[in-house]
Amino acid sequence: MATSIGVPAAPDTDISVTPDEAIALDRAHVFHSWSAQGALSPMHITGGSGSTVWDAQGKHYLDFSSQLVNVNIGHQHPAVLAGIHQQTDILTTIAPGYANLARSRAAKLITDRAPDGFSKVFFTNGGADANENAIRMAREFTGRPKVLSGYRSYHGNTGAAINATGDWRRLPNEYATGHVRFFTPYLLRTEFWATTEQEETQRALHHLERVIQSEGAASIAAILLETVPGTAGILTPPAGYLPGVREIADRYGIVLIFDEVMAGFGRTGNWFAFEEYGVVPDLITFAKGVNSGYIPAGGVIISDPIADFFSDRVFPGGLTYSGHPLAMAAIVATLETMAAEDIVENAASIGREILGPGLHRLAGKHPMIAQVRGLGVFWAAELTEPGTLTPTPPATMARIKNYCLDHGLIVFQADNRIHMVPPCVVTAHEVERALQILDAALSSVTASPLSSPEETS
Numbered sequence: 001m002a003t004s005i006g007v008p009a010a011p012d013t014d015i016s017v018t019p020d021e022a023i024a025l026d027r028a029h030v031f032h033s034w035s036a037q038g039a040l041s042p043m044h045i046t047g048g049s050g051s052t053v054w055d056a057q058g059k060h061y062l063d064f065s066s067q068l069v070n071v072n073i074g075h076q077h078p079a080v081l082a083g084i085h086q087q088t089d090i091l092t093t094i095a096p097g098y099a100n101l102a103r104s105r106a107a108k109l110i111t112d113r114a115p116d117g118f119s120k121v122f123f124t125n126g127g128a129d130a131n132e133n134a135i136r137m138a139r140e141f142t143g144r145p146k147v148l149s150g151y152r153s154y155h156g157n158t159g160a161a162i163n164a165t166g167d168w169r170r171l172p173n174e175y176a177t178g179h180v181r182f183f184t185p186y187l188l189r190t191e192f193w194a195t196t197e198q199e200e201t202q203r204a205l206h207h208l209e210r211v212i213q214s215e216g217a218a219s220i221a222a223i224l225l226e227t228v229p230g231t232a233g234i235l236t237p238p239a240g241y242l243p244g245v246r247e248i249a250d251r252y253g254i255v256l257i258f259d260e261v262m263a264g265f266g267r268t269g270n271w272f273a274f275e276e277y278g279v280v281p282d283l284i285t286f287a288k289g290v291n292s293g294y295i296p297a298g299g300v301i302i303s304d305p306i307a308d309f310f311s312d313r314v315f316p317g318g319l320t321y322s323g324h325p326l327a328m329a330a331i332v333a334t335l336e337t338m339a340a341e342d343i344v345e346n347a348a349s350i351g352r353e354i355l356g357p358g359l360h361r362l363a364g365k366h367p368m369i370a371q372v373r374g375l376g377v378f379w380a381a382e383l384t385e386p387g388t389l390t391p392t393p394p395a396t397m398a399r400i401k402n403y404c405l406d407h408g409l410i411v412f413q414a415d416n417r418i419h420m421v422p423p424c425v426v427t428a429h430e431v432e433r434a435l436q437i438l439d440a441a442l443s444s445v446t447a448s449p450l451s452s453p454e455e456t457s
Contacts, residue, residue: 019044019056033157034169043405048075051426053410061405062434064422065412069230069378070288072266073334073343074425080294083333087326096123096322103323106331110290110301113271113335115280120307122315123299123323127261127287128156130298131224133317134283135160138222138255140316141306145177146215148208148254149224150184152232155259164224167232180220182211184229185238188371188382189389197238205244217252222283227273230262233417234380236373242279249282255306256281261298262378265289266338266424269348269376276375282306289424291334297327338424347424351376354428355420358435366442368392379420381438391416396445403441409434 017025022044032040044056051074054060066072073080087102094100107121122137124130135147149155151166162169163176183191185204192203212220223245229235249256258281263273267289270276274284283306287298321327338344356374359381363369367386374380383392383400401413412419418438422430 022056050074050076051423051430059408061408061410062422062430062437063410064420064434065410066377066421066423067293068288069262069267069412069419069421070293072289072347072424073292073338074423077292077334077337077425079337080291080330080333083329084294084326087329091325093321094325095320096318100323100325100328102325102328102332106323106328106335109332109335110286110299114284114301117280117304118284118301119304120302121299122302122317123297123319123328124287125319125321125324126156126296126298127259127285128158128161128298129319130261130285130287130300131155131161131164131257131259132158134257134285134300135164135222135224136317137283137300137302137306137310137315138257139178140313141309142221142253142255144219144221146180146220147178147222147224148180148182148211148215148220150226150229150232151181152184152186152229152235153226153259154229154231155224155226156261180211180215182208184225184235185241186233186235187238198240201238201240201244204241205248208245209248212248212252212254217254220252220254222255222257223249224257224259226259226261226263227277228263228268228375228378230378231414233382233414234374234378234419234421236375237277242274242277246279246281255283257283257285259285261285261287262289265335266344266347267376267378267421269344269351271344273375291327291330292423294330294334295324295327297324297331341425343424346426347376350426350428350431351379354431355379355422355435358431359420362435362439362442365439366446368442368446374420377420377422377424377426380417381420382417384416396449399445400438400441403444404437407437407440409437411438 026042045053046056047054051063052060053063110121111118122133124133147164149164153166155161155164159176162173163179166181185200187194187197187200190200194200194203246256258274260272264286268276282303284301291297359372359379363372368383369381370384371382384390397413397416404411412421
């Protein structure tokens with residue numbers, strides 16, 4: 001079923017390999033992340049365009065997951081493909097110790113979007129090692145060992161980044177030292193017995209300061225926060241919280257790091273999510289949307305005082321593919337095209353006028369939606385047993401996700417939440433179609449609840 005207008009037909013695949021053979025090849029040789037390998041049956045995507053992807057049978061799907069919330073400019077944007085192709089004819093790879101024009105241009109375009117006082121970028125291969133190196137910079141700059149981060153967070157799967165993470169994925173991977181976690185505001189499931197956003201903010205800030213005092217402020221190098229926690233639930237911070245964190249960090253001489261890996265480069269309808277809150281950190285990490293993952297890239301945008309600190313001190317970090325020319329060419333093409341085509345503005349208006357209001361309408365219709373929250377094209381609907389805070393059970397969430405998939409919509413499901421996170425190029429027509437499918441999916445589980453163990457298996 002085609003769900004987009006003007007999307008090309010599925011391209012020819014390797015006719016010597018059937019779809020079943022392609023899946024069998026994957027299962028025989030590919031070890032998948034965050035999975036028990038024996039139970040997997042991965043979907044086989046063979047092409048994409050804009051907000052749509054299609055499978056080997058030619059069925060089209062609206063991609064409201066943006067894969068892993070990274071394809072901000074949409075699938076197969078011709079300007080980004082052209083930028084990559086052009087760079088392949090010039091130079092495909094170079095060591096990071098050499099100057100390279102693609103890398104320099106990418107760094108300038110990124111710092112042009114950053115606040116005043118940020119002139120340098122350290123490039124990495126993705127978001128996890130961006131956070132890893134931001135932590136390293138903060139520790140070197142302050143001479144302190146500890147890093148504070150939220151329990152409701154995900155910062156990546158390298159040594160320090162996974163230990164900074166708050167969710168379950170940290171637990172089998174705790175081998176780095178110097179990590180302390182705290183609770184960030186989340187009024188729906190408040191840890192602070194708050195009844196208003198103002199109370200939640202005040203008490204969350206008090207809690208953070210008490211953790212700092214209890215750990216010893218002189219031992220803390222950095223506070224690392226996702227500006228808007230993504231995988232944890234698109235937890236838009238209440239008014240006053242991020243400014244309060246900034247004030248506390250300044251008072252105790254702590255480096256403030258904002259993880260913009262998922263929230264940055266258009267996702268919230270801003271170039272950076274922190275613009276929404278009027279707060280500037282000391283280090284900014286990024287990846288994903290900077291070039292929509294066409295070629296892996298990430299990095300740290302460094303405030304001038306921290307960059308200057310390393311003018312006569314060796315920075316003890318580096319990667320073979322830091323600033324890889326093909327990835328840099330993809331960044332240049334992405335950022336230039338997003339500006340020329342008003343793609344960030346499109347994300348803002350879609351969220352403000354269509355996606356956000358549409359999800360709130362669904363919340364008014366379906367009692368199982370306990371809360372809707374988000375910005376731009378970064379939204380979550382949290383589902384519970386109606387009238388309670390008991391999360392909707394996994395079997396019901398799976399039915400909702402599968403109904404959407406059967407009807408041509410890919411959503412990002414995390415625990416008891418449906419995240420609606422389409423590319424920033426999504427159209428009003430596509431959003432309306434996606435909302436119709438989600439509406440029908442929610443109606444289907446309400447009309448036909450699970451009633452037997454056989455149905456839940």
